[in-house]
Amino acid sequence: MTHIRPRRRHLQSLRGKLTVATVLLLAIGIITATAISLMGMRHYLLDASDTNLHNSRNSLQNMNLTLQQIESLTALAVVRDQFTGANSKAGILPRPESLFVPLDNDGRALSVGTVTPTARQQSLADAVRDPAAVAASNSIHDIRLDGDPYRMTGVRLKDGTIVILATSTKAVHDSIKKALKLDLAVGTGLLVLLAVFTMWGARRRLRPLEDMVETASAIADGDLTRRVPPRPGMVTEVDQLRVALNTMLQQVEAAYGTRERSAAQLRRFVADASHELRTPLSAIRGYLQLYDKGMLREPADRTRALRRMNAEADRMGRLVEELLTLARLDQRPELRLREVDLSLLVRDAADDLRAQQPERPVEVAADGAMFVHADESGLRQLVGNLLANIRAHTPPQAAVRVALERADGVVRLRIADQGPGMDPRDADRIFDRFFRAGGGAGSGLGMAIVLAVTDAHGGGVAVETAPGAGLAVTVSLPAGAPAEAPAGVSA
Incomplete structure (x- = not known):
């Protein structure tokens, strides 16, 4: 039955379409949820970093310090930066996440006592184009130092010196990248599992439709007794369709059988009617031929022939009347x-x-x-x-x-x-x-x-x-x- 194969391909494409649609919907949901969660995570972590910067800036403003008053603190910071910077290059200690540098009005890094600015402090000073605007603004700015992302702000001291404060956000971005990789791995696994289970479920749920296709094809090939087999545990709309289709097929088979019987009965009826009408017609035609050839010379012969023709005519009349009665009843006339x-x-x-x-x-x-x-x-x-x-x-x-x-x-x-x-x-x-x-x-x-x-x-x-x-x-x-x-x- 060559016409079954393309229909099965249609069913297979339907399973594929259902699987693709389901996987796409889940993929959109995963991507949306991942984007929202990562944006929320980034906002939360950066907000914490920005809060620390604001607190440090407010502390310097509220304390009304000068550059000389913080020389000791700056010297300690420089020593720490030099120590940790050298050891971080050697892989001993991690680099500090925050740093600061004092600047003059022209944006040049200032030395604190005999301690000159470190390379990272100089890089921070070079990254700030307008220190005065940064100090006057209460906003947090993004910069990059040696390829690493930082968040910075500025504050003007009592003596006019500008201090630039910066905090590294590399850990934040690294955390976001790790979370993104984890979400992608979990999401991909979920999509694969969903595709497998959707294909299996669609195949199981659409199997009754394949049975209907095979049944319809078998009936088209002449097997009117074929029915869609039941599936255990199926109480869905597909099973209701199976019951309705089987009922329809039962009626079609019964109607076809009735039509065949009616056609056979009609053929037999026409043959019998022709045979019954032929007998009296043959008798009448025979007597007429005898009369036409002059073979009925005696009055008694003519009388007998006439009586027989009348009898056969009456018989034919009754037969035609009964046939008309049956034909009228077959047409289901409106009875009085x-x-x-x-x-x-x-x-x-x-x-x-x-x-x-x-x-x-x-x-x-x-x-x-x-x-x-x-x-x-x-x-x-x-x-x-x-x-x-x-x-x-x-x-x-x-x-x-x-x-x-x-x-x-x-x-x-x-x-x-x-x-x-x-x-x-x-x-x-x-x-x-x-x-x-x-x-x-x-x-x-x-x-x-x-x-x-x-x-x-x-x-x-x-x-x-x-x-x-x-x-x-x-x-x-x-x-x-x-x-x-x-x-x-x-x-």
């Missing part, structure tokens, strides 16, 4: 429904049977009025066909019993005879059109009309028979109004 006293119709039909066959015992058990909501002409044809079937296929001395009863909103008409009965195989086909048990007389449409009339009224019909046990036909019809004659109807 009204309250009909079925017991009255039964008694009339029984009287007709007694008149036609006086020697036949006929018993009628239909006391009182019994109404059904039905088409009167259809019911008369139904009862007439049942009794005509008895008259044609049973001996004249065979007793007949016609009974009516009403129970649970249903009126049951039972017509039973004591004739020869039927073989069970023939009884199964008694309602088939043009079926005649044992090749007997009649058109074979009487019982088919009985079934069609019963179906048109929403009722049912059943047959009970056995060889030598007679035939009993029970017709069930929806009951009409209670057993009180409506206006204009007499019992």
